[in-house]
Amino acid sequence: MEIRPLKLKDAEKVRELEVKLIREYFSETIENKWEELPQEWKENLGASSRAHFKAYLDSGLSFVAVEDDEVYGFIFAQMLHHVADANNMVWIENMGVHSYARRNALGYKLLRETLRAGRAMGAEVAHSMLQSDNVPSIMLHKKIGFFMDRREVALIDLKDPNLKL
Numbered sequence: 001m002e003i004r005p006l007k008l009k010d011a012e013k014v015r016e017l018e019v020k021l022i023r024e025y026f027s028e029t030i031e032n033k034w035e036e037l038p039q040e041w042k043e044n045l046g047a048s049s050r051a052h053f054k055a056y057l058d059s060g061l062s063f064v065a066v067e068d069d070e071v072y073g074f075i076f077a078q079m080l081h082h083v084a085d086a087n088n089m090v091w092i093e094n095m096g097v098h099s100y101a102r103r104n105a106l107g108y109k110l111l112r113e114t115l116r117a118g119r120a121m122g123a124e125v126a127h128s129m130l131q132s133d134n135v136p137s138i139m140l141h142k143k144i145g146f147f148m149d150r151r152e153v154a155l156i157d158l159k160d161p162n163l164k165l
């Protein structure tokens, strides 16, 4: 299995894998049936979506695990500037490994590549959003050296027509 930078030719296969993992996540946590969710909303999901893929391709911080031209794992990351007291911060948007290929250190290697590349580009810190019930992901991040503080993320939907600002 090779870990290498994300390429344009990976677009379709990495999209397929990311959507598969998002669906897996939805089926475990959300009652809504995938088929009933709006098509436009589904097309926009994930870093491999048409709107976001290029930014993650160009960032130089996204990697895939491939064998025989099949994609078994991915990490999408980009550099953010002037956040969290840092001039350069690696923002990890999403990562995943095909269920058949898990526990073979692919997730670890993908995350390590992104962190190495980020450090080489001058990043001082990396930020990864974790779901509090995602044990594999939490353990993976801890293994590589991430720490979790007590901060929680607050979100607001600025496109909500009912929002009064």
Ligand SMILES: CC(C)(COP(=O)(O)OP(=O)(O)OC[C@H]1O[C@@H](n2cnc3c(N)ncnc32)[C@H](O)[C@@H]1OP(=O)(O)O)[C@@H](O)C(=O)NCCC(=O)NCCS
Binding pocket: 021, 094, 095, 096, 097, 098, 101, 102, 103, 104, 105, 106, 107, 108, 109, 129, 130, 131, 134, 135, 136, 137, 139, 140, 141, 143
């Ligand atoms: C999280 C995920 C990427 C891990 O990928 P992986 O290739 O299986 O992980 P690795 O084999 O590199 O594991 C590295 C370490 O992570 C931890 N880990 C991974 N899977 C684990 C599990 N199921 N239970 C407990 N710890 C686990 C272990 O510490 C492991 O080290 P070890 O094998 O020496 O014990 C994978 O489970 C996945 O794709 N999950 C679904 C998508 C997802 O949750 N993505 C994360 C979004 S932030």
